[in-house]
Every structure is written in structure tokens, then in C-alpha cells.
Amino acid sequence: MRYGLLVFDEPKRDTSRKIIHIDMDAFYASVAMRENPELRNKPVIIARHPRETGGRGVVATANYEARKFGIHSAMSAQKAFELCPHGRFVSPDFNLYRETSQKMHEIFKRYTDKIQPLSLDEAYLDVTENKLSQKSATILAERIRKDIKNELRITCSAGVSYNKFLAKLASDYNKPDGITVLPPDQSHNFLMNLPIEKYHGVGEKTVDRMHDMGIFRGQDLYDKNELELAGQFGKMGHSLYRKVRGIDDSEVKNDREPKSVGKESTFSDNLKTENEVIQALRVLAGKVMTNLKRKQKHGKIVVLKIRYEDFETVTRRRSFPDYIKNENELFQIALSIWEEENTSEGIRLLGITVTGLESAVFETIPLPLWKDNYSERTIQTDDD
Ligand SMILES: [Mg+2]
Structure with missing residues (x-):
């Protein structure tokens, strides 16, 4: 039966993939605490002490103790100092972060080669096909989290779902040291209840405009039609129309393989x-x-x-x-x-x-036989 000439196809969800998003918890601060256990349970602020910089400088990140004082990344170090004068300021050490990040990727590569890093401390993994032939992405995510905890001695959070958008939302949901799984039959509810400011890619200005339009939660966004969203937000409107329906077909793009x-x-x-x-x-x-x-x-x-x-x-x-x-x-x-x-x-x-x-990862790299874990495994091929 035909209802008219204009038929809008409702976009279809592809739920066939298994995607994990891994995000380290307060990465720089966690590495600092690992290197100096004396910092544990103290507010740690990754920034040069404002005393050393004459008040300049910006907070790169802060551990969860410091966040209780209202300290967050991108805040001026001076402000952080005022909020928490007894906080421990630690200068960033990017070599150490890079090294830790590299080890994190070695761990990922035990499970899949389809890895898309977003930054030093975050990556998407497509485990639809994986090296363990494990069907459960949740089991894989837990194994990866355990490997990271045991070998790198820092914690991370994981989100598991059938696309990148949902996996990233999920990893953020249960931080720190948590895992959130959004199977296809639960993602709709999750999206409907999620406050609009939690939608990844929706910036502060957009949030304000959405509030003006009466959009506060996913459900409000879901109720708008595509033309209206596209009219208001252009390309992002189209994309949000799909995302609020749990649709995101973007691929996990491999690390570019340089020749x-x-x-x-x-x-x-x-x-x-x-x-x-x-x-x-x-x-x-x-x-x-x-x-x-x-x-x-x-x-x-x-x-x-x-x-x-x-x-x-x-x-x-x-x-x-x-x-x-x-x-x-x-x-x-x-x-x-x-x-x-x-x-x-x-x-x-x-x-x-x-x-x-x-x-250089899977080549004949000598494994230290006297160690029973992988933490000493080195990918560096030079002798320093
Ligand atoms: Mg992080």
C-alpha cells in the first residue's frame, strides 16, 4: 500500500560490529602516582608549580583527589593553587607518557590490529574479528583492562558497543576504573536518557542552542525531525539525527602504516x-x-x-x-x-x-625469560 510519493527511509542500524573504546583514567596524573607512590591519595596536579612560573601555566590534568577541589584540566595553575594550596604540582613528562602509551598499544595489539588512537591515552578497537577468536567484546575489554592494570599499573575505563559513538559514550559513563557495555537492545534507552551535553561532539555553544530549542535529553533530540536539525545545525544536525538513533557507521581507522x-x-x-x-x-x-x-x-x-x-x-x-x-x-x-x-x-x-x-613489535625481540609477565617486553630495537 502506498501512502504517498515522498517516502523517507528510516536509517538502519548496523549492529554487527564489536567496538571497544579504552580511555585511561587521569592518565598523566596516574603515571605520576605510579612513578612516585608517595603521591597516592594526595591531590596531584599536572602542571608546573605557579611559584616556578610566576603564576603562568595551565593544568594538563589532575587526579580524582584534586578534582574534588574543583580542579580540572585547562584551568590556570594559579587558580588550581588557590583552590588547593597543599596540592602536589608535578611537571608533565611527555616522554614517560609516550612510552606508557606505546606499551598500552602493545597490549591492544595482542587482541586486534584494528586500532585507532585518538590521543596518547585513548583508542578505539574493532574486535569484531580478533586474535583470540573471542566472541564476547566484554570479555576482551575486561582482559585488556586487566593487562593494563597489571603491566602498566594504571587504570582505564572501557566502553563496549556496536559503534564508535556508543563505545565512547559508554567508556565515559563509569569512570574511573569501570566498564560499561551497551548492547544493541539497551543503547536506545541509554541514549534517550543521556543529557545532551554528554553527547560526544556537542560543544558548549551547541548545548545552549539546544536548550533554547527545548532539547535537554536524548529523547528531546530524538523527537526532532531531520530537516529541523539540519536546518539548525547543518552537517552536525544530520549526524546527530543518526547518532541519537544509535547509528554511526564510521570505521575504526587503523594507525596509518608508514612504508x-x-x-x-x-x-x-x-x-x-x-x-x-x-x-x-x-x-x-x-x-x-x-x-x-x-x-x-x-x-x-x-x-x-x-x-x-x-x-x-x-x-x-x-x-x-x-x-x-x-x-x-x-x-x-x-x-x-x-x-x-x-x-x-x-x-x-x-x-x-x-x-x-x-x-618492530612482533619481530624477534628477546623476551626476558626470568619474568613471567610482559611488562619488561621492549619494542625498541636499538640498544639504549
Ligand atoms: Mg583519559
Whole structure:
């Protein structure tokens, strides 16, 4: 039976996927407490002490003790100090955070390769297909949380559902150290009751406008038609219309897999002496190695690019039987390639690239046999 010419198809939910969102709890502060147990149960504020900065500086994060005083991230450190003068200020240590984040990813990779990091302390995992052939995403999420707690000695929260939007809402629901599962038959109720400011992607200004429209909870949003939402909020209106119906088909986008990692420098004054070239190559080798480590990659092929003062550009490539181990080895290789060029012409540009990359995570990395956990497992392929 036909009701008319205009038929709006109600969008369909795809509930076939299993998505986990993992979010570390007060990440920087948790790492600080792990490194210095004396900080436990004290208000910890990740920022330089305003005394050291003359009152400047901003809070990167604060632990849950400090949050009881009303301290939150992006607040000025001075304000935090006024709210909680006995709070412990700890300067951020991004190397440590990165290292911890990398270990977190090693844990994820035991379960799936479909990982989309959002920041150092947050990631989506698609576990529809997973390395344990485990059908329950909830069991996997609990295992991941346990691994993180045991090996990294910090806690995280997990959200489990059939799409990214719901998984992220869920992980936020039971923080800290919690898990929330939103199966397809429960997500609708959850969304209807959720205050509009909790909808991920709805900023403060939008919240105000929604309140003006009488939208306070998911149900109010659900009751608006798509044209009205699109008229008010444009593209976001369309997207919210779908999200409030539990629809979000966006993929868990894998970490981009680099095939090569390189760095080049153009010099404002052409390099004329061997010393200048040596220095430049050292810097480049260092940067490339740092980048490789960060991406957890290694390779056996080195490419050196040289542009001379007459703009002639040459690239020279060398393959090796073994992976390049460290910065110094990479530097020595680049230097030897340059020496073979045997020229005294001025140099405008130098570049070093390591290519043919493979994951450094699952290679033959020695496992310490005297340890029965994984926490000592290292992904770094160099010897420092
Ligand atoms: Mg977090």
C-alpha cells in the first residue's frame, strides 16, 4: 500500500560490529602516582608549580583527589593553587607518557590490529574479528583492562558497543576504573536518557542552542525531525539525527602504516665543509630514529638524498641484511653513502629515509625469560 510519493527511509542500524573504546583514567596524573607512590591519595596536579612560573601555566590534568577541589584540566595553575594550596604540582613528562602509551598499544595489539588512537591515552578497537577468536567484546575489554592494570599499573575505563559513538559514550559513563557495555537492545534507552551535553561532539555553544530549542535529553533530540536539525545545525544536525538513533557507521581507522620514515633539511647557507655535513646527518639520523621508534617500525633500507648547490638532486639507496639498530648506525650508513659521492660541491639539502618498514613489535625481540609477565617486553630495537 502506498501512502504517498515522498517516502523517507528510516536509517538502519548496523549492529554487527564489536567496538571497544579504552580511555585511561587521569592518565598523566596516574603515571605520576605510579612513578612516585608517595603521591597516592594526595591531590596531584599536572602542571608546573605557579611559584616556578610566576603564576603562568595551565593544568594538563589532575587526579580524582584534586578534582574534588574543583580542579580540572585547562584551568590556570594559579587558580588550581588557590583552590588547593597543599596540592602536589608535578611537571608533565611527555616522554614517560609516550612510552606508557606505546606499551598500552602493545597490549591492544595482542587482541586486534584494528586500532585507532585518538590521543596518547585513548583508542578505539574493532574486535569484531580478533586474535583470540573471542566472541564476547566484554570479555576482551575486561582482559585488556586487566593487562593494563597489571603491566602498566594504571587504570582505564572501557566502553563496549556496536559503534564508535556508543563505545565512547559508554567508556565515559563509569569512570574511573569501570566498564560499561551497551548492547544493541539497551543503547536506545541509554541514549534517550543521556543529557545532551554528554553527547560526544556537542560543544558548549551547541548545548545552549539546544536548550533554547527545548532539547535537554536524548529523547528531546530524538523527537526532532531531520530537516529541523539540519536546518539548525547543518552537517552536525544530520549526524546527530543518526547518532541519537544509535547509528554511526564510521570505521575504526587503523594507525596509518608508514612504508618509510624520512626527514630532510634545506639549508639557508649551503653546507661547504665535511664537519657541517657530519653534523647535519647526525641530526637527521637522530630525528628519523626517534620517529621510527615512535611508530614502532624498523627497516633495512637507507636512502640518502642530496641536493647540490646547482640543484642537481641525487638519491642513493643501500640495503642491509639486518634492521638498522640505532641512531649511530643510521648516521654511519648515511655518512658512508655521502663519502662515496666524493664531491666538494656545496649542499642545499640533505635527507635520510629508512624504508621497507616492518613492525618492530612482533619481530624477534628477546623476551626476558626470568619474568613471567610482559611488562619488561621492549619494542625498541636499538640498544639504549
Ligand atoms: Mg583519559
